[in-house]
Amino acid sequence: MIIEQFNDEALAHYSYAIISEGEMALVDPSRNPIQYYKLAEKHNAKIVAVFETHPHADFVSSHLQIHEETAATIYVSKMVGAEYEHQGFDEGVSLQVGTVTFTSLNTPGHSPDSITIVAKEGDKTALFTGDTLFIGNVGRPDLRENAGNMRAKRLELAKDMYATMKTKFTDLPDNTLVYPAHGAGSLCGKNMSTDSSSTLGNERMSNWAFKEQTEEEFVEEILKDQPFIPSYFGFDVDINKDGALHIQKAKYEVPVFLNVDEIEESISIVDTRSGDDFKKSHLVGSINIMATSPKQKFETWLGAIIKPEEPYYLVVSSVEDIDPLLERVAKIGYEKQLKSIITVAENLEGNMPFLDVTAFKKNTSDFTIVDIRNASEVAEGKFFEHAIAIPLNELRDRVTEIPTDKSIVVHCAGGYRSAAGSSIIAKLLDKVEVFDLSDAIKDF
The missing domain is CATH 3.40.250.10 (Rhodanese-like domain)
Structure with a gap:
């Protein structure tokens, strides 16, 4: 089997394509599926399956769009209560894609409906662990108290994660490959490695969650010092449970206005230009969330500062930035509340002094x-x-x-x-x- 990893650096999100005998399966795809379509075309492969390890909190998945455009079947735990057409994929269910056999492990802890996808071909085994097992750590257990079909308190999920780490991976060999949904910089866990993959043997030796410890010790460690939860996380869980609108439709429904010099005062304005450009001239009342590099955490801070469903305007430096910024906004499902995307006139009333x-x-x-x-x-x-x-x-x-x-x-x-x-x-x-x-x- 061929395994291709895709890395969205801004969200520290990994998604995967597994190709065998002219067929392709995807795991935890990001909002825009075009990159997967290009890979399928390159390998002359048909996309037949989309696996969702759980309803993600930090990004919107394209699973429904891929299903509608390729006829691929979506596989997800029956516990998700998914509103879209899908097949339940819990323990005991298997699927053949080319010469690769896919099975599932129910691995609650990050969420009550999390699954790990097991792919086997001959003596090669790969785990697609979603937000359960990261490289060097495990997923946080405190994101599902207020979102999703299945809600659970952080203490309950912390105990579930302890049981998952003690029991779910014991029968798999040390050379099993581990492919998580996130890496260092993601808010879906803490203290993750910068490595994008590992082996089960390496994790058994170096990951604290595999070490011999009591449930009480495990729970104390996993609950302490977790990063903040952005406003949009619960919002995205719900979008992913229902399935998102096609990204191309979503992006091009947003109005565009050029050389704007005033805007309605009651609506938030997010200015994505550089700090220097913003300080020199901006629409009064704007918030400067910079998006001048694809590696900046623009999506995270947009979704942390602007509330879900709160209307806002988005200022870009140039018309060339319109499509890339709409893409970034759509990754967290914030395109529907976007009133318009705008470029601004010169010498506006708003400005900020530079510090000596x-x-x-x-x-x-x-x-x-x-x-x-x-x-x-x-x-x-x-x-x-x-x-x-x-x-x-x-x-x-x-x-x-x-x-x-x-x-x-x-x-x-x-x-x-x-x-x-x-x-x-x-x-x-x-x-x-x-x-x-x-x-x-x-x-x-």
Whole structure:
């Protein structure tokens, strides 16, 4: 069998194509299926199966679109309660694709309806573990308390994950290949390796979740220090349970307007341009979530700052950016609430001052410093002892906690998030000067 891994770096999401004897199966496909269609065409293969390891929280899957465009059957656990046409694929069920035999393991822990896909051909075995087993860790158990057909409390799922790790992989050999749905940088777990695959033998030796420990010890470790949960996670679980609209239809339903110089005040505006361009000129009240590189976590922060179903406008630098940005918005299902995508006129009323970093270094106490890193980052140590810590994803709701008697300087860990944070504070506290420390934080 041929296994092809696809990597969406912005979401740290891995999806897979398995090809054998002119047939192809897909595992956990991302929103746009064109890349899989191109691979199928290259190998002259027919897509016959789409496996969903669970309803994903951090991205929208194209399983329904692939089914409708290729007639491939969707396979998912019956426990998902999927609203689309599908076949249940739980333990005891098998499927032949070419010379590869696919079976399922029910592996609850990240979600109650998670499955691991087992692919065997001769003496070669591969596991597509979804969000159950990552390289170096396991999936977080706290995402299904408020979303999905099957809801479960984090403590229950933590105990389920303990049982999964103790019992579900014991009969598989050490040379079994492990292919997860996520890698380092994903919010679906913590402390993941930068490696994109592994073997079961390596994980048994190095992954803490395989080590001999009590259920109580396991539960304590898996529940502590998990990253924040973006607003959109539950929203995407529900979309994936129902099946998403075709991405091409979704993208081209969004209106486009050029050279805009004013917009209705009650609607949020997300400006994706560089921090420097934003500071020089922007529509008043805009939030600067930069999308100047495909590796930036634009999707995560869009879905963390803008609430599901909250209407918003999206500002792009150029008409050339329209399609790529619509693609990124659609990856998290945020295209329906997008009022329009726009380019803006020059010399707009909105602007932000650039920080004199030298002067700031001399007298940091003259400023109110706001640290917008995540709580786990702040716990590891502050850059400025007197800084007020408010995570970026909570900033819109907690901005009134920031004093306005001094100018405000906003920082994160590397300079990307502080562009968004400073613009949020400037929008909501318009009577005080707000500065973005940006990548000058590296000097501290």
